[in-house]
Amino acid sequence: MAPDKGFARDHAIVVGSGHAGLLAARVLSEHFNTVTVVERDRVDPDTTFRAGVPQGYHPHFLLAKGAQIIGELFPGLLEEIADAGSPFYDYGENIRLKFPAGWTPKTTTGIQIQGFSRPFLEQRIRRRLLELPNVTLADGFTVDRPLFDGSSGAVTGVIGRDADGEEECLYADAVVVATGRGSRLDHWLRGADLPMPTVKSIDVKVSYTSRIYQAPPDDGWKVTFAYVYAPDVRRGGGVLELESGTAMALAMGIGEEGCPPDEAEFARFAKSLPFSGMANYIDGHEPLSELHRFVDHGDWWLQVHRMRRWPEGLLVAGDALCRFNPIYAQGLTVAALHAKALAATLDNGGDAREYHRRAAKVTLTPWLMASSSDLLWDSGRSPGILARLSHWHLDRVITRIPGDPDLFNRFAHVQHMLSGAGTLATPGVLWRLAARPRPAVQLRV
Ligand SMILES: Cc1cc2nc3c(=O)[nH]c(=O)nc-3n(C[C@H](O)[C@H](O)[C@H](O)COP(=O)(O)OP(=O)(O)OC[C@H]3O[C@@H](n4cnc5c(N)ncnc54)[C@H](O)[C@@H]3O)c2cc1C
The missing domain is CATH 3.30.9 (D-Amino Acid Oxidase; Chain A, domain 2)
Known part of the structure; x- marks a missing residue:
């Protein structure tokens, strides 16, 4: 595969076979000769619930935008999932x-949309990914840290331990860190005398x-x-x-x-x-x-895109880059958006800095959606004017939704990341929001 300005395209490593890692590996498979997904847990084709993804025991609602991207990366997969027991249904009707x-x-x-458990979705994506001839999974392998070139500072691979505790180096032109909420990237950067990006958190x-x-x-x-x-x-x-x-x-x-x-x-x-x-x-x-x-503990975003110096070939995706309060059900979809950002970067022959800029751009709207509400819960912080204004607007929308199916439809499209927030701020909508709410026809429960 043709080398580009960013990094060579022979071998890529993805650390972590969670949702973000699997989707990133799918994208890398089109641009690198070989891709190795390295996973701490032992994983076989039938694995569902596992220690490395403890949130898998909890509901994972996949937004329509996330499903759309998964369908693009793995054509036919959502239909296969439907046949396996998770039929499609309309969000507003069901x-x-x-x-x-x-x-x-x-x-x-x-x-x-479809209803399934997180492990079921992951198992189906993993099976499809591992059908690709240039992708392999090294399971039972815990990465201890990335390796860097002494002169250029670029990433050259990872060092870790296999299931028997044997230390091993794996070399690569690019390393995607997709280690989830327990990411030790801060520790890894400090260990290599590299500056840690700042963090936004609520x-x-x-x-x-x-x-x-x-x-x-x-x-x-x-x-x-x-x-x-x-x-x-x-x-x-x-x-x-x-x-x-x-x-x-x-x-x-x-x-x-x-x-x-x-x-x-x-x-x-x-x-x-x-x-x-x-x-x-x-x-x-x-x-x-x-x-x-x-x-x-709420929302956390590593500001890698603001770094002036960053090791070439080191890419961060999914929860290791940005995690959200789970109540908004955004994480799986944002990880899918990170995969799209990676694809656009590689198509463009771009580098790690370009990827992180693109990833930040797609992370921003979900971040604003989550943070404007969460700031009202963060007892240590006073919400700024933007958060107050956006929560005031959300309040008006939420109050009117029970009596206004069109407003709910618009809200649902924004929530599922299919439309921008402007859908809820057109002149017609703002006029309705200013008016007294229509009483809802409430169902008995
Ligand atoms: C309670 C809860 C409910 C949620 N509900 C939703 C929801 O409804 N909808 C939604 O979209 N999102 C939801 N999320 C968010 C979602 O779980 C995450 O956004 C998503 O799992 C991110 O995927 P990831 O691949 O970044 O991390 P993970 O899926 O956590 O995967 C990380 C992987 O890295 C591996 N790993 C870690 N360290 C190493 C290492 N050193 N070496 C090798 N492997 C390593 C782990 O074993 C694991 O397999 C929820 C989160 C929580 C906590």
């Missing part, structure tokens, strides 16, 4: 979300307590969910359909409002929600799994 002002209206949005304690059940929701909806909402609604939860007629129940809390992984507490939490659907569901169905808890 999902109902409870906001403080009421339920989202039942309406056709044209947004086709501290919000979010906890998820989840359990998988044997039966799909039986109330006619694929997802029924009461949302947390800044700054006052700190408890949420509901039931989401997954693959093959299973479902997941989730108790979500902000700050100290979370639910311990205890059966009685889970039932009590469900009863405390402003609808009876989750309590009825968990009362009437057999669990397939234990209760799992995950505590997260």
Whole structure:
């Protein structure tokens, strides 16, 4: 493959076989002679839940934009997933979300989505990726740090340990760090005497307590969910359909409002929600799994794109670059956008700095969407005028959604990253937002 201005294109390494790593490897496979995905966990074609991705025990809702990119990278994969037990359905016809002002209206949005667990999606993507002749997976291999060229400073590979603890160097022209939330990139950079990029962060304690059940929701909806909402609604939860007629129940809390992984507490939490659907569901169905808890700390973005000096060939993607409060369900889609940014960079013969600039550009809108609400929860920070204004606008939208299917449709397109935020700020919409909200026709729950 033709060498370009950035780095040679013989061998690329991806560290981490999570969602971002798999998608990055797919992109690299078109530009490098060989690609090695290095993964700490032992992984075989059937692996689903695993230690390296503990968030896999919790609901992972894939936004339509993320699904669209996955479909482009792996043609036919979403249809294959549908055949394997996760049929497509319309977002507005099959999902109902409870906001403080009421339920989202039942309406056709044209947004086709699917329900599955995170490990199921990852397994299907991994299988398709490993069918490519120039991609291999080195599992059971823990990367300890990248290697750098002494004179140019460019990355030259990684050093790590295999499953028997044997140290080994793997050489490459480019290394994508896709090590997720537990990324040790800061440590790796310090160890190589390289400056650490600055970090933007918003501290919000979010906890998820989840359990998988044997039966799909039986109330006619694929997802029924009461949302947390800044700054006052700190408890949420509901039931989401997954693959093959299973479902997941989730108790979500902000700050100290979370639910311990205890059966009685889970039932009590469900009863405390402003609808009876989750309590009825968990009362009437057999669990397939234990209760799992995950505590997260909001939004975090490594500003690699602002670095004047950065090792050539060292690329950071997915949660290792930017992670979001999971309640907005953006992480899988942003990782897919990072893969697109990588593809555009490689098509352009670009370098690591170009990639990080492109990745920052696609990260910005989701970051603003998450941070404008999360700043209202971050007790240590006072939200700036931009965050206040954008939350004020969101408040108006959310308040009117129950009685305005067109507004919900627009909101859904923005939420799924299919339209820009301007869709919710056209003159016609602003006029409606200024008017008194129409009363919603509320369904009995
Ligand atoms: C509770 C929770 C719920 C979420 N819900 C949603 C949702 O509904 N929708 C959504 O879009 N996103 C959601 N997310 C975000 C989503 O999980 C992440 O954005 C996504 O997993 C990012 O993928 P990644 O590949 O960057 O990281 P990961 O998927 O975490 O993968 C990192 C991989 O790197 C490997 N690794 C780490 N260190 C090393 C090393 N040194 N050597 C070798 N391998 C290594 C790990 O074993 C792992 O396989 C949620 C997150 C959480 C915490």
